[in-house]
Amino acid sequence: MQDFASLELVGKRVFLRCDLNVPLKDGVIKDDGRIKASLPTIKALLDKGASIIIAAHLGRPKGEAKPELSLAPVAKRLGELLGKNIIFPGEVIGSQVTQSAQNLKAGEICLLENIRYSAAETSKEEGERALLAAELAKLADFYVGDGFGAVHRKHASVYDLPKLLPHAAGFLVSAEVEVLKKLTQSPDKPYGVVLGGAKVSDKIAVISNLLDKVNVMAIGGGMVFTFLAAQGKEIGSSLVERDLIPTVKDLIAQAAKNGVELHLPTDILVAPTFSADAPAT
Template sequence: MAWNSLDDMDLGGKRVLVRVDINVPLTDGKVTDDTRIRRLSPTLETIFEAGGTPILLAHFGRPKGKVVPDMSLQKLVPVLEKAFDRPILFCADCRGPAAEAALAALPEGTLLLLENTRFHPGEEQNDEAFAAELAALGDIYCNDAFSSSHRAHASTEALARALPACAGRLMEAELKALDAALGHPARPVVAVVGGAKVSTKLELLGNLVSKVDHLVIGGGMANTFLAAQGLAVGKSLCEHEMTDTAQDIMATAEKVGCEIVLPLDAVIAREFKEGAANEVVPIDAVPADAMILDAGPETVKHFAEVLEKARTLVWNGPLGAFEIAPFDTATNAAAAIAATRTADGQLTSVAGGGDTVAALNKSGAADSFTYISTAGGAFLEWMEGKVLPGVKALGA
């Protein structure tokens, strides 16, 4: 679909309502990962350089339409000022007289941060009257929150229809990366899907088998597929009630010419802890008292052969219990191959999802990927083939 970017808008002298996602993790009141915040700088600087005034709209947590002091955005002001290297004026409401007064008093070169949009019930109800109150503060709407665009909320959907709308730099980069990965990809296309449960990724698997050439399945999900083939998986994480579904997915893949790549061997252990005694066994020789915690070296070798031929890679989920060594070996090895081929210009690599980002960061490969999405649910829904309301509303 077509959508406007900041380059298509006349920003000079305009008030630009920028929907951002600064819903970052906090521990003891301190931000533990400010990646989402730092990625917003290009959008804000573009607006400032063009003579516009950016006004930040965002949510935090799930206050369910009520004012919850612990979920106020005010506590993020010092983090934002440091990340953007600009002063920030905070307003304790996101609409109405208080917001209008804050905007009128805003010094040049200062960012205005409006309070949590979810403090109002109209936000999650996608209420057009609430969106109109937000729209009254701006001349242009800019969505730079792909990670929130899978929800049809007032600040992501209705507001985009109330003002001239465009995508911010982060949203623009995300959409281009996703289009390159599954919209109009260079082939062969490989998808890596890992994680614990098949049941949470049914729609994802169903969409991918018809779009990719090779589907690599790892983690606990792989155990369910192995069980569906009649293999014993011992005490491994496995959804035995989903084996019929796994068989259906494999049958569909065979029909459309998608190769499903499953482990050939496994790293097993009797307990799940750092440095646990472990061994490698063929995939058809998993002891009844053992757990599969990672793919083995023969599997890694086969994964490497698949990745060496790929032109496009989409990755969601680790291949093993990556949090604990040595069960991060397969994930790290596959990530290293993807990173090297990407750096050499031979592969377009796009990855997303919380565990995926953590695993790739831990492996040291993340910086070499073409694009790493921090979008979580929105990234997963896009991979499932769903239309995201916040993106659709930007259609030019």
């Protein structure tokens, strides 16, 4: 996987996909950790003589321009951390964005509005994503991906856009990939993993692969109920993927065969409804 160290970026515009999905309350950033984590890549690109167009998402606006999910507070905080003005056109695409990108000088940064304001970003229709990616590609000469929290998404700015520009990984993605290589190829023993998430369907390949490498596996999150159902336990109306129960039974059998200790939660709280004020029964 190529990083951007070898790229000649003097006078070039770089489209940088970041993970700036910070917690906001009443327009105030409660934790700027993800912004700070993006700074090394941003500074390195500037040091190489580039200008930067940054794209990121915030929450799940589902294709609507929701003011409470605007990246305006992020632009302000990023400017404070870098000690420079951040150009913020307030749109994802359009004439104002195009003009802002074309006018960028080396060392300048333009932050686009929440990329998920465009429904095409997360569309399941390849053609819709491709159209957005083509518009975004016009803004820059190179693409650098540094939003590790989104790299698994088949989204326009993550999956389709890198196909249209010379591309490389940022520092965050490169570092995470190195960690994953170690954990999947030459982990220290004993080796334990904790997996969570709502759906088993998102994790089947990961679980199956890791069962050949780990000594202990702990399953949590919503997907635990599919495991409990596979063991024949009652789960009421809890989240479950019933069509995957046979697959999960196979995973449980694979764990036993490989001598992997498979742990499921034993302290599940039961309530009549899924709500904050539901009484425990």
